[in-house]
Amino acid sequence: MPRHTHYPPRQERRRALWITYLAAAATVTHLFESTLPGLGPWFKPGLANVFALIALLQWDLGAAVGVTLIRITIGSLTLGTFLTPTFLLSLSGSLAALSAMAFMVRVPIRFGVVGISLAASLAHMSAQVVVAAYVIVGHPALLSILPLFLIGAWITGIGNGYLSALVLERLTWYHSPEDESFGSSHYSNHTPLSKAGTCRNPGARQP
């Protein structure tokens, strides 16, 4: 998977550590969500995706992929759904969400966390329903529920986006002054997020 940024060694360790933290948090959230009654098996708030989004914006796509894959693997192993249809749904949805995130940060349009999160959520839901319809049920009629489910995905996508924005703001404490030059340059590399002020904005903390 893509690792489009090369970091200095110290950042490298820190990145690995962060992937672990975020993956742990994501897994716990994943497990928690699986206990919710939910609207059928496919409709969950998708809070676990918040952590992938944070990994993407804090670090890079590779980190987001790592967080997601760890979450899905550990989560499904814990729940006993590994390599079952549920796992397949999780995996396809998450990969679609990651692809959507990657697309959103690469297009030359200034999308913020909310926009990225919304795209990820819609892609997640669409992929799950398509896989459910064609692979699991083998019944294209299932696709007719997609618009209805997309409404839910739309709401949770926007909600998760704002939630990620809040979390990212609170994560700014973590960046010690010596990191900040790196942080800003990292963002300006591939996304105008910091300029939009929608997430971590290290520059704003300086007098």
Added chain:
Amino acid sequence: MTTSSGTLLAFLISRSTVADRLWIVFSAMIILASLWFTGSEPGEEVVIFRNAQRIEALPLDQPAKRSLPGRLGPVEIEIRDGAARLREFESARMIGTRTGWISATGEIAACVPCGIMIRISGGAPSTPTYDAVAR
């Protein structure tokens, strides 16, 4: 109330870019449009059963004709204009033929002596007036 909703609005706007907001509106329009299109469709496909075995499913929105060997001779299944019908040529009671065009989810046309049944599925399940009719 106004101040709290005002601050909420300020929060919602401050954390999103112009592109975000346009994307939110645009995606909502797409979803609602697709909902409108699929919502008005009563059934999605015709499932064909022969001797209690599901043998084929055909989309309701594409015209099609199938001729199946039934126990009493050929049975023809025709799909046109979002509706389907079953026509038998050798059946005393001709119930399948008399059922006529069906289009709503859950509707059934069958030639029982031929062992052939079609059923409309998919779409939003319509709520029938009765759970069963004693006859």
Added chain:
Amino acid sequence: MQQPSTTMKPRLHPLLTFLIIFTILPGCSQPQTPHTTTRLVMGTLVTITTWNVPEAQERQGVADAFREMQRIDRLMSSHHPQSLLSTLNRAEENSTIALDPELALVIRRGVEIHQITAGAFDPELRALIRLWNFSGDQPATTPPDPQQLASVLKTQKKRKRNRLINQNPPAMSVGTGGANLDLGAIAKGYAIDRAITVLQQAGITDALVNAGGDLRILGSKGEAPWRIGIQHPRRDGEVIAVSEIRSDLAMVTSGDYERAFVHNDRRYHHILDPETGTPSDSGLISVSVQAPDAMTADALSTAFFVLGEKRSLTLLPDFPDVELLLVRSDGSLHRTAGFIATLRP
């Protein structure tokens, strides 16, 4: 550009909002809908509806129930030459044959109802039913030849009937001219009862088994009752009454509209009067029976149809827990006090 300082204050509000959204969202579960499966079994459309059963349990239970009905069909069908019943019908007269316990159970109940209803229901009408051929693959469109009918009827009445002679293991002494068994008006009810038992064994407490309009109900749809329409005998797609049932109950209707043909401007329907050997003309056009089990309801709906209103109501006290809704040929109704239904004007 947004400065963090200006956005610090409202932070609690949106966080609370999110919390509220995410607590409410999982709570709004989809309304539970009945789950319906339809198969062609026993020469008719059988629909099994369940309510609020986990999917895997539902699929397994319903599949088992259909399998059970198919098994009963293989035992008791009068159409399949390979059914156990057909084998019995090929047995020599006056011979003694061993009976399958289930077949014995259904035959015994049939004989019982035959005796109570003074012959209006008869499980030994195979020759007559075959002569009229209402339910074969190629049903008749003309009545049988009168001479042939007279001879079949004569043989029918003169013949020595089968006798059940042993309880354990069950056996039967075959009557004159072979067993002559046709369980068409009772076996479907038994199959419905068996399907219900299989569903119960699968842990399903709310279900409806509908075999071509003969049905039995288990439980309810949660708060709501099962809503059963009763077919209008003369108007397609309309009902004469609606039964709202929320308890275990079977309901079987026999009507002259189910299978019929018109010949020389005369209408011939499929419910034969064993006395005359012709379609019953008792002044009733539809009889609905509510009973605890579908086997009884099935046999009684035919018997009462043949007996007519007066004799049916006289016999009714012999059948506890059985309720009736009769439709006379002029379209008027009679309903017994305990028959669960709201009549439609």
